[in-house]
Amino acid sequence: MDSTSRSSAHVPHPDTVAVHAGRADFAALGVHAAPIDLSSTNPLPDIEHGGDSYEAMATGRHPLAEGGNVYARLWNPTVARFEEALAELERAEASVAFGSGMAAMTAAILAHTTAIGKRHVVAVRPLYGGTDHLLDSRLLGVETTFCGQDEVHKHLRDDTGLIVLETPANPTLDLVDIAAVVAQAADVPVLVDNTFATPLLQNPIDLGARMSLHSATKYIGGHGDVIAGVIACAEPTAEALRRVRAITGAVLHPLGAYLLHRGLATLPVRLRAQQENARRIAEWLEPHDAVAEVFYPGSHDERGLVGRQMRGPGAMLAVRLHGGYAAASAFIDGVELFTHAVSLGGVDSLVQLPAALTHRPVAPEARPAADIVRLSIGLEDADDLIADLARALTAATAAAAPVPVSAAG
């Protein structure tokens, strides 16, 4: 349904958008679940129509109507349906989906730097290890200046094409004031990695960011069975991103798009329940004797961004134990309900040590401390999760305790 055909000014709640977005044509199609189009190629009505449509898509525009899809690296209707739904949820004009979050990040960097003759990116640390690695690697022919969120303006150059930030940031849940970075950016586009917040808790485009990027692998998919990325933005930016996607081939498979679209419907309820579990767990961890520090936006929010920029603190937290790495390692070995695994945002709870895994490629001076443990809180019962953590903390305390003197004899 396009906005001009709405009879009243009633704006549907995001919960409703999450369930109904990308489904407006279902009744006309006579279906109740999204059709999956697995065609790699498409029959063409005639040479000129096919060629014109190819030309449109190779430059990032939509295909011509009536048999203009041509080839699935350029356009796939199942992927486009998910993109339309995600855009509506992010309150953006468009979105562009990719084969992974890193493919999305790569396309965003290329489209705003080498594609337009710029060679410099300013990136606010901390970032997800893979993003930091990509920017630091110079693999894309781009130089990156890393800085804190208040220093962005000092590092802008004539050839700066993009500013990259992540909030809440991986893994210490640092919050970055998006509007304050946009205010420093002059006319340089700002990309916000919105993976941890999801479109339900934070809409960076409303705050002046050019792009809101998600590793859809995480909360949007929510079930640990899809690798994908997506960027919400205005249509001119979407064209630039689709052009890079068509040329480099970083496409999302339609089966993945189907699962992501299905995942959107339950995203609001999943996120609310996971966030509530995380709040209970953070409150339980904070006064615990074995715990040295809890990183959680619900209690560490120096800039007052929860409630202003974010509609809630999210469902991620990190913890540092007394006893350092030995305690952290025993803690991870000690959990049973939590799975020791990278990734996050799914229905089941995960635990990992970022310095050893997700943030291993980050330069030593910017790498998180070796004993920070990251927790992704799932949908299990909070008391069961707390019982699991309690058991693991007992093991961690024993591992970190000094060896009794008598044992030496």
Ligand SMILES: *Cc1c(COP(=O)(O)O)cnc(C)c1O
């Ligand atoms: C996982 C992650 C990415 C990378 O996404 P992939 O889908 O793994 O390529 C980017 N940013 C953040 C914050 C992430 O957690």
